[in-house]
Amino acid sequence: MLLKSVLQLWFFTLSSGSLAAAADSPPQILLSGPASSSSLSSSSSSSLPLSAPAYRTDLLALHKHLVEIPSTSGHEHDAAVFLANYFAELNWHYELQPVAPRADTPSDKPRFNVLAWPPSSSSSSSSSSSSSSPPSPKVLVTSHIDCVPPHIPYSISTPASEAPNTTTVIAGRCSVDAKGSVAAQLTAIHALLATGALRPSDVLVAYVVGEEVSGEGMRTFSAHNATQLGATLRAAVFGEPTENRLACGHKGALRAAVVATGKAAHSGYPWLGKSATEVLSKAVVRLLDPATELGSSARYGNTTLNVGVLQGGVAANVVAAHARAEVLARVAVEPHETGHEKVVARIEELLREVDAEALRLEVDGGRGPTRCDCDVDGFDTFVANYATDVPYLAGSHARYLYGPGTIHVAHGDNEALTVGELEEAVEGFKKLILHSLEV
């Protein structure tokens, strides 16, 4: 209850001008309209190629600011404050939605989801009393602001003296996953609002924390907002690295541990005991054998298994009494609610075949695959092997999963994308948002 009352203290809606309550030293924001230049290339904008979109400078400036802020899961405070400043500068309404801290979250740096929506043309933004609650949008545009560790600084391949072009490479943690999506989504929304193709009251954005760990940001958002959103929401557009392809869904996951129990003995007389490490080794070899079938489907392919942690024994001269393997399976078997249970049954069957007495499976949790909508003209499609926040938002809306950059570098020390990929994503998000208004 103490936690709840502390959180309630933080659960407030800010309007522009009251931001200092949340920020010790708010980062400087450089914004400009499409016709003016901004921080990245103000001295050389005249040399931009003719094909450069009008939004390039602002897109790259926003992306740079986002990537420069370290925001490892649990430490998203400064990124949330940056976005709050950003929306305040635009005279958007916004809300900082508290999310429970992780174990290593600093007490003076609480975590927030950032919800925001553009002012309707009839309301004067910062003084509007209607800003206290989100609107009833047709489309939710969302992604996450937390990143995997370690933080890697922002870098750009084009020298400061030259204008970036479509082949310019931008590197740094979260440059792809998922601040590339955040920057592209907001750029797309600004462009659609500017032309009148999107009405301000039809869109809500939510940038959530904790996606890279257990999805607690989206779960919190869903708990607070899904019921109200359900009345009007037609679609949610989730930004994740898909190489600008539209995902038809992604595999589910099963977290579990294979536990082996043996009997300790002197290592010179191993027949007097039973080696848990030996039994576990046999089990792991069996589970990882390419010929072992853990469950498959036409849409999602094969269920795959990673043995991420192996532990066992106490000393080289003692027959091991205990051993343990922590595993994560990427589940290809539907349905969403119970597909993982079929993989559990298959693993348990295999463990019985290896050693029914010594081996057991401890299931930590899981789910089957998540379906997304991918019947939109103009997009290549694929199925993703990674987890997302998509299943954590309750509701019957259409669900699109899309964004710039590739998952193959997303959690690596080589995380990077090109300016051309970012700009293609802006155009892709525009199409998806407009499509969402019609579904």
Ligand SMILES: [Zn+2]
């Ligand atoms: Zn991600």
